[in-house]
Amino acid sequence: MKKITADPKGVLTGVHYLDGDFAIAEGALAAGCRFFAGYPITPSTEVAERFAERIPLIGGVFIQMEDELGSIAAVIGASWAGVKAMTVTSGPGFSLMMENIGLAAMMEVPCVIANVQRGGPSTGLPTLPGQGDMMQVRWGSHGDYEIIALSPNSPQECFDLTIEAFNLSEMYRVPVFIMTDECVGHMHERVVIPPPEEIELIERKWYEGPKDKYLPYKPDKDMIPFMVKAGDGYRFHTTGLTHDERGYPVINAECQNILVPRLVEKIKKNADKIIKFEEEETDTAEVIVISYGITSRVAIKAVQEAREKGMKVGTLRLITVWPFPEKRVKELAEKVKAFIVPEINYGQIVLEVERCAGGKASVIGVPHCGGGVHDPDIIFNAIKEALK
Amino acid sequence: MKKEVESGEKNPIESFLRMDRIPHIWCPGCGIGIVVTSFVDALRKSDIDLDKVCVVSGIGCTGRVAGYLKLDSFHTTHGRAIPFATGLKLANPELKVVVFSGDGDLIAIGGNHFIHAARRNMDLVIICVNNFNYAMTGGQLGPTTPLEANLSTAPYGNFEYPFNLPYLAEACGATYVARWTALHLRRLSKSIQEALSHKGFSFIEVITPCVTLYARRNRLGSGLNLLKYYHDNSEIQHGADTKTLDISFQGKLIVGKFVEKEKPTFLDAMNQRLSRVLGDKYQLYGRINDDRD
Amino acid sequence: MMIEIRFSGFGGQGIIRCGLITGKALALFDNKHATMTQSFGPEARGSACSSQLVVSEDKVLYPYVTNPHILVAMSQDAYEKYYPELRDGGTLIVDGDLVKVKPDKRNIKIYSIPATRFAEELGNKIIANLVMLGFFTAVTKIVSPDAMKKALPGLVPDRFLDLNLKAFDRGYEYGKQILTSQK
Numbered sequence: 001m002k003k004i005t006a007d008p009k010g011v012l013t014g015v016h017y018l019d020g021d022f023a024i025a026e027g028a029l030a031a032g033c034r035f036f037a038g039y040p041i042t043p044s045t046e047v048a049e050r051f052a053e054r055i056p057l058i059g060g061v062f063i064q065m066e067d068e069l070g071s072i073a074a075v076i077g078a079s080w081a082g083v084k085a086m087t088v089t090s091g092p093g094f095s096l097m098m099e100n101i102g103l104a105a106m107m108e109v110p111c112v113i114a115n116v117q118r119g120g121p122s123t124g125l126p127t128l129p130g131q132g133d134m135m136q137v138r139w140g141s142h143g144d145y146e147i148i149a150l151s152p153n154s155p156q157e158c159f160d161l162t163i164e165a166f167n168l169s170e171m172y173r174v175p176v177f178i179m180t181d182e183c184v185g186h187m188h189e190r191v192v193i194p195p196p197e198e199i200e201l202i203e204r205k206w207y208e209g210p211k212d213k214y215l216p217y218k219p220d221k222d223m224i225p226f227m228v229k230a231g232d233g234y235r236f237h238t239t240g241l242t243h244d245e246r247g248y249p250v251i252n253a254e255c256q257n258i259l260v261p262r263l264v265e266k267i268k269k270n271a272d273k274i275i276k277f278e279e280e281e282t283d284t285a286e287v288i289v290i291s292y293g294i295t296s297r298v299a300i301k302a303v304q305e306a307r308e309k310g311m312k313v314g315t316l317r318l319i320t321v322w323p324f325p326e327k328r329v330k331e332l333a334e335k336v337k338a339f340i341v342p343e344i345n346y347g348q349i350v351l352e353v354e355r356c357a358g359g360k361a362s363v364i365g366v367p368h369c370g371g372g373v374h375d376p377d378i379i380f381n382a383i384k385e386a387l388k
Numbered sequence: 389m390k391k392e393v394e395s396g397e398k399n400p401i402e403s404f405l406r407m408d409r410i411p412h413i414w415c416p417g418c419g420i421g422i423v424v425t426s427f428v429d430a431l432r433k434s435d436i437d438l439d440k441v442c443v444v445s446g447i448g449c450t451g452r453v454a455g456y457l458k459l460d461s462f463h464t465t466h467g468r469a470i471p472f473a474t475g476l477k478l479a480n481p482e483l484k485v486v487v488f489s490g491d492g493d494l495i496a497i498g499g500n501h502f503i504h505a506a507r508r509n510m511d512l513v514i515i516c517v518n519n520f521n522y523a524m525t526g527g528q529l530g531p532t533t534p535l536e537a538n539l540s541t542a543p544y545g546n547f548e549y550p551f552n553l554p555y556l557a558e559a560c561g562a563t564y565v566a567r568w569t570a571l572h573l574r575r576l577s578k579s580i581q582e583a584l585s586h587k588g589f590s591f592i593e594v595i596t597p598c599v600t601l602y603a604r605r606n607r608l609g610s611g612l613n614l615l616k617y618y619h620d621n622s623e624i625q626h627g628a629d630t631k632t633l634d635i636s637f638q639g640k641l642i643v644g645k646f647v648e649k650e651k652p653t654f655l656d657a658m659n660q661r662l663s664r665v666l667g668d669k670y671q672l673y674g675r676i677n678d679d680r681d
Numbered sequence: 682m683m684i685e686i687r688f689s690g691f692g693g694q695g696i697i698r699c700g701l702i703t704g705k706a707l708a709l710f711d712n713k714h715a716t717m718t719q720s721f722g723p724e725a726r727g728s729a730c731s732s733q734l735v736v737s738e739d740k741v742l743y744p745y746v747t748n749p750h751i752l753v754a755m756s757q758d759a760y761e762k763y764y765p766e767l768r769d770g771g772t773l774i775v776d777g778d779l780v781k782v783k784p785d786k787r788n789i790k791i792y793s794i795p796a797t798r799f800a801e802e803l804g805n806k807i808i809a810n811l812v813m814l815g816f817f818t819a820v821t822k823i824v825s826p827d828a829m830k831k832a833l834p835g836l837v838p839d840r841f842l843d844l845n846l847k848a849f850d851r852g853y854e855y856g857k858q859i860l861t862s863q864k
Contacts, residue, residue, distance in 0.1 A: 009671075017705035017717075017832075035479050037471075056662045059671030061478045063654075066504040070471035073464065073501075077444070077475025080462065081483065085475065103465050187744060188701060188717035190708040230460040230476055231483045233439035237406065237455055239463035248409060249455060249463070294744075301743040373745070 001171060002206075006030050006199035009058045018191045020158040020184040021088075024114050025050035026191070027162025028086050030199055033112070034060030035085035037074035039067055039093060042126040043182040044116035047088040068096040072113065076100060079109045080238070082229030084166055086112040090182075091120050094133055095140070101175055102141030103240045105263060108173035108217070108225065110204050112165045115177060116185040117293075117344075119370030129182035130370035131293055131344035135351075137177050138322050144260050146267035148274060149177040149322040151292040155189045161319070167202040168274060172266060173224050179321060181344065183294040183373060207234075216247040217259075223266040267323055276319040277328065281307075285314025287386045288332055289340045290353055292318040294373055299342050302379035311387055321349065329356035338386035342366035342379050362386065404428040404438075406458050413452060417603075417611025419570035419596025420450055423517055424457070426573055426594075427488070430580035442485045444473040446493035448524045449598075450517040453488040467497030470505045473512050481655055481674050484513070484584060491518040495551055496531040506560035508654040509588045515580065516553060516591065519598035527601030534637040538605050555630040557591040558647050564590035565630065565647035569618040570597060572643060579645060588653050595641060608638070682738065684823060685746040689731040689763050690755030690776075695810030699753065700732025702814060702832050703824055707736055710828035716741040729758050736823065751821055753813060754780050755796070774817055776809065792820045792859060799851050803844065811837075811848035818849075819856025826853055 010029035018026065025047045028036070036055065038048040052062040060083075065071040071087045078085035089097060094115050104111055119125030120132045133140075137149045148168050150161045162178055169176040207214055207226035216236045217225050225245075228234045241249035242256045267274070282288055291299045296317040306313045316332065318325065333339070338361055341350040350365035357363050366382050368374050405428075414420050431438065438459060445454035447466035454461035464472045469487045477485045487494070494502050494516050505512060521539050522528040528541040532553065536545045554565045564586045568576040576594060583590035597603060597614035608614060622641040630646050652660060655673065662670045688699040697719050704717035719732045733746035748768040753775075754760035760773075760780045767773060769788050777793035794816045800809035818826050830846060837845040 015709055017701070017708050035475065037475060056666055056670050056673075059673060061658075061673060063474070063478060065471060065474075066500050069468060070474070070501050070504070073468035073471035074475030074478070076464075077462070077472040077477075078479035079475075081476050081479035083479035085479065099465055100468060103468075183718065183744075186719060188704055189741070190714065229480070230442050230462075231440050231480055235439075235458050235460060237461045237463070239455065240465055241463065246408075248406075297742055297744055304742075376743070 002203045004201050004203060006196040006201055007032055008196040011196040011199060012193050013195045014193055016191045016193065017188055018155050018159075019046065019186050019188045020152065020155045020180055021046035021116060021186065022050045023155040023158035023191050024088065024162050024178060024180070025054065026193060027159040028112065028166070029054060029058060030159070030193065030196075031084065031163040031166035032201055033084045033086050033166060034058070035075070035078040035083045036060075036062045036087065037065050037071040037078070037085070038087050039065055039071050039089070041068075041090045041093045043118055043185050044088045044090040044093075044114065046185070047114060047116070068093040069100065072097040072100040072104070075111050075113075076104050076107065076109050079111050080230045084110070084170070086114065088114040088116065090116045091118045091124055091126070091130075091133070092122065094136065098136075098140040101147070102143060102145065104175040105141065105145035105147065106240050107238050108263070109175070110169040110173055111175050112162070112169055113175055113177050114162070115179050117179065117181040125371045127182065128371040129294060129344060129373065131179075131181055131295065132346075132348070132370055134179065134321060134343070134345065134348045137179055145263050147175050147177060147322060148172065148267065148320065149179045151179045151318060151321050152184060153293055153296045153317070154184065155187060155191050157319075158184065159191050159193065163199060163201070170202050170204040171224075172270065172274075173204060173227065174267060179293065181294050215245045217243060218245040219262060223262050223269070271323040272327070274320060274323060275325045277325050278315075278317040278319065280315045281312075282314035282316060282332060284312055286312040286337045287340060287383055288314040288316050288336050288338075289342070289379065289383065290316045290318065290329070290349070291342055292321055292349065295342050295344060298373045298376055299379050301376035302383060305376070305380050306383045311383060313383055318349070324352050324356070326356050329353060330358070333357040333360040336361050338362040338364055340364050340366060340379065340382045340386060342368070342374050342382070344368045344370050344373065400432065401425060401428050404431065404458055405456055409456055412456055414449065415600040417597060417599035418449070419519065419594070419598075419611075420453065420517055422570040422573060423515065423576070423594050423596060424453055426577040427486075427515065427580055429577040430584060433577070434581050434584050436484060436584060440483050442473070442476055442483050444469045444476065444485060444487050446489040446498060448490040448493045448522065449519070450488060450490035451493060451524070467493055468501065469493065470498055470501040470512070470514070474505060474510055477511060478655065481511075486513040486515065486584075488515045489517070490523075491516060491520070491532045491553070492522045492530045495553065495556075499531070503556070503560040506557055506562045506589045506591070509561055509563055509651050509657075511587055511589070511653040511655065513580070513583045513590045514592070516593045517596050518553065518593050519596045519602060521598055521602045523598045523601050527598070527605055532635070534635055534639070536637045537602070539602070540605070550635065552630070552634045553593045554591070554633050554646050558630045561589065561651075562591045562647060563588035563649050563651050566591075566645040567593040567595070567633065567643050569595040569622055569641060569643060571615050571618040571622070582645070582648070586648070587656075588651055595635075683741075684736045684751070685749040686734040686736065686751045686753070686823070687731055687746050687749040687763055688734070688753045689729070689759035691758065692730045694730070694755050695807070696730045696755065697732045698836060699810050699814055700734050702829065702836050703817075704734050705836065706824050706828035706832035710831045711825055713737065714739060714741050716744045718744055718746075729756075729762060731759065731763065751823070753817055755809070755813060757781065772821060774813070774820065776813065792816070792856070794852060794855055796852060799855070800848060803848055803851060805844065808841075808845055808848040811845045812852035815849040815852025815854075816856040817852075819853045820860060
């Protein structure tokens with residue numbers, strides 16, 4: 001795995017006033033993304049617009065595809081040509097991408113998909129926020145596989161985590177998701193873009209051995225196979241079918257039993273290295289609020305009020321949502337009375353918290369069906385209730 | 389390339405195939421192998437760097453072509469071969485990207501991508517093996533099934549109008565359009581050669597026998613009987629008006645090269661437009677793929 | 682100290698732009714933290730429209746405006762919709778030609794400017810938002826006029842930059858006059 005610094009052409013060094021969507025586009029360009037295929041859908045379209053405007057000055061391709069099925073397929077194709085590639089979508093578009101997200105996981109193709117979440121199901125609330133795709137991102141394509149999902153809560157983090165998403169996808173050869181929401185996507189704040197030499201990028205592990213010995217799915221010690229580019233003379237094959245180390249289809253349970261565990265374990269075994277979260281006052285807390293994305297910034301108001309009233313409240317903010325920080329939540333469950341889980345859905349990540357709490361701490365979901373953010377008082381009341 | 393042809397006693401086609409995957413899965417009498425042979429023949433006769441040739445397939449019997457060709461080859465999802473190929477081509481314009489798939493994959497589930505790639509004049513070669521049915525799943529009605537043909541999901545005979553593929557391709561903007569049958573081995577190979585050297589969206593339809601399903605269900609006999617049907621009923625009409633190319637059940641098959649014209653490809657048009665508007669600020673696109681050197 | 686500001690009016694008046702310009706001025710040139718959020722209906726023009734700004738010396742955690750210190754209203758609808766949430770002791774700034782303020786007993790400072798009329802006098806009513814921003818800058822003193830002017834490039838079309846600056850100055854001067862006359 002090679003570490004390099006960012007190509008200055010893509011880095012808009014300086015201090016900017018950007019919304020989350022634009023910051024995702026700038027993060028992608030800084031990360032060296034030179035291929036974008038997308039389809040307009042509110043509230044993610046601004047990412048595509050920004051990329052379309054900037055890429056001709058940097059050197060790369062933007063293409064508006066005929067639909068989201070085509071967008072994600074083109075991204076996977078571009079990645080096989082050795083170019084960092086991404087797409088962006090929301091709600092219905094995300095649903096349309098599911099099949100090929102499975103293909104990306106199966107073919108182990110580095111790529112980044114941003115989902116600026118809106119209210120669902122179906123067409124739902126195009127212009128209003130939601131966090132209802134948090135389980136879909138984990139489980140949405142059929143079969144067993146793992147992905148990585150990050151959840152920024154500010155435009156600055158949209159920039160930073162997009163770079164991180166590319167690094168993770170290159171490192172683990174896995175689709176990585178930026179699960180933001182309409183609020184953060186359309187929120188403007190100061191975004192500091194560092195000079196290129198301060199942006200560290202990771203490139204996928206390129207195979208460098210003899211051409212006739214190349215096996216596209218022979219895992220290295222870290223379980224991740226080496227990659228080559230299309231057009232470099234390796235004459236390799238890859239397929240969405242269950243395949244052996246040569247990339248050839250093998251339609252039986254034995255092969256499946258070698259391939260699928262590796263797709264899952266290459267992420268699970270590295271979970272500690274991948275997972276990022278922020279915690280505050282968890283040492284002394286009796287109750288911990290677990291949140292992510294915009295909801296973490298809404299919850300903070302409730303937490304502050306509770307602390308002012310002398311309640312012992314901690315916070316755990318998930319920056320990486322998938323893989324889920326299982327270990328940490330299990331540790332905390334031993335110490336606290338309750339977890340409060342506000343999220344802009346009818347209860348998704350709360351299920352994961354419940355699983356990890358294992359009955360040792362009570363888990364109180366604070367659902368919100370989408371279309372806005374929580375009233376902080378509702379979160380405050382849940383905290384108060386939990387402490388009774 | 390010469391070296392590969394001259395290596396040893398083996399059949400010259402072998403060096404183009406993944407021999408460790410042979411025998412293939414296709415039925416005796418199936419026409420897909422003939423099309424693959426024509427394709428390999430075209431590659432041998434073309435002055436083309438095989439390292440730069442990518443084959444992308446979707447799902448179905450023809451979808452398996454990618455798996456047998458010893459080239460960079462991609463077996464993708466159902467209907468998405470064209471957008472996948474679009475990504476490959478745009479990310480590295482040096483590649484010659486060939487989409488090899490069936491009528492159902494390209495025209496039904498992938499129909500939207502087909503018409504838009506044609507509209508953009510995306511520089512791809514599309515080889516559509518048309519066997520009039522979904523064969524991999526057991527012989528169901530497809531988008532090109534002729535009226536009255538009997539299939540498992542049209543057990544009383546087809547009453548849906550089929551697509552006339554050359555007409556569809558031309559109307560959408562394809563700049564090279566031809567149709568052959570599995571009988572026209574040499575002409576097909578020549579068409580593929582032309583398509584490989586053509587810049588833009590090239591579409592070749594190949595009518596092929598599906599003996600096990602389409603032919604048996606419709607009592608059309610063996611592969612030989614179908615080739616005889618092609619022989620007796622095809623008529624070469626280069627430059628024919630694509631509107632006139634409908635195919636009826638066991639009816640006349642008009643074949644030939646119908647369209648060949650010059651038009652800027654997607655990438656040419658992109659470079660032209662952006663250069664004109666942005667001038668020197670525009671980073672001319674074409675060779676971005678050498679960052680590893 | 683955290684200050685909450687709401688700009689409001691109808692779509693097409695440049696209300697979102699008001700939030701953007703002010704937020705950018707504060708965040709990039711006045712060394713403050715400023716979070717701008719927006720809300721508008723699905724209709725692109727003519728519906729009630731608002732942009733919200735939370736300004737702070739420190740990082741803004743909670744990003745939403747709940748009881749603004751300052752409400753700028755450029756339409757009657759917007760005034761009626763948002764006035765009740767303006768906090769006591771707060772400031773209301775209106776386009777006096779478009780908004781009829783209903784007198785009440787609340788402790789609210791009210792500033793009025795015929796921003797749209799001034800903009801028309803300058804040649805284009807589309808720059809009424811800049812007249813309003815000049816006025817807002819003068820009467821609230823939350824943001825420096827220099828920062829506001831520096832924030833304009835990129836947020837207004839280049840060819841209209843001078844006109845926008847003129848509009849800003851017109852509003853700013855009017856604001857200063859009002860303040861002087863109130864002393």
